Amino acid sequence: MTSTPLPTTRPARADAARNYDLLVAAGREAFAEHGTDASLEEIARRAGVGIGTLYRRFPNRTALLEAVYVDEIQSVCNRAYGFADELGPYDALAAWLRSFVDYSVSKKSLAGELTVALGKDSEFFTACKTNVRDAGELLLEAAKADGSVRPELQLMDILRLVGGITMGRDMSREQAGRLLEIVLAGLRA
Structure with missing residues (x-):
C-alpha cells in the first residue's frame, strides 16, 4: 500500500538529515515535558546545534511542531504495517488501536496547537489523516476478511470512538x- 506524501520531509544531505533528526527528537522530548511553549533555544541546545541551525531548518515554532507531529504520525502508520506482519488480523487491529490511544492521550497539546495554527481542514492534516486511514483500513479489512470482526464496521466510526476516548x-x-x-x-x- 502506498502512503500519501506527508507534508514535511527529511532533508537528503547527510549532515542536514542528522540535524533534522536531532531537532525533531529534541522537540518531541521538550514538547512532551514542557508543552508546546517549550523554548526553541532549549530544543536547539538539547539537539546539540545552534539556534541558527534550528531556524534554518524550522523557520518558526509551527514548522517544528509540524515535523514532530508528522514523525509521530509516520510512527503510528509504521506500527500498523508492523502489526499486520507480526500478528493475526484481530490482534493486529487491537494492538494498533491500543498504540493509537496511547499516542493520542500523550499528544493532545501538539495536535491542538497545530489545529489552531493550520486549521483542522488544512492540507497538512488531510495528508496525515489519509495515511492513518490507509494504515487502519489495511488492518480492519484483514480482520473483516478472516471473520474476527463484524463485517459492517467502518474505520472512521472506530476512529471516532477512539478519538472520543x-x-x-x-x-x-x-x-x-x-x-x-x-x-x-x-x-x-
Missing part, C-alpha cells in the same frame, strides 16, 4: 485503556 481532559492512560477494551469487545464478530 482520548478527548477527556483528565483522561489517564489507564482509563483510556479500559475504555478501549470495551470498544474492542464491541468490534468482535
Whole structure:
C-alpha cells in the first residue's frame, strides 16, 4: 500500500538529515515535558546545534511542531504495517488501536496547537489523516476478511470512538485503556 506524501520531509544531505533528526527528537522530548511553549533555544541546545541551525531548518515554532507531529504520525502508520506482519488480523487491529490511544492521550497539546495554527481542514492534516486511514483500513479489512470482526464496521466510526476516548481532559492512560477494551469487545464478530 502506498502512503500519501506527508507534508514535511527529511532533508537528503547527510549532515542536514542528522540535524533534522536531532531537532525533531529534541522537540518531541521538550514538547512532551514542557508543552508546546517549550523554548526553541532549549530544543536547539538539547539537539546539540545552534539556534541558527534550528531556524534554518524550522523557520518558526509551527514548522517544528509540524515535523514532530508528522514523525509521530509516520510512527503510528509504521506500527500498523508492523502489526499486520507480526500478528493475526484481530490482534493486529487491537494492538494498533491500543498504540493509537496511547499516542493520542500523550499528544493532545501538539495536535491542538497545530489545529489552531493550520486549521483542522488544512492540507497538512488531510495528508496525515489519509495515511492513518490507509494504515487502519489495511488492518480492519484483514480482520473483516478472516471473520474476527463484524463485517459492517467502518474505520472512521472506530476512529471516532477512539478519538472520543482520548478527548477527556483528565483522561489517564489507564482509563483510556479500559475504555478501549470495551470498544474492542464491541468490534468482535
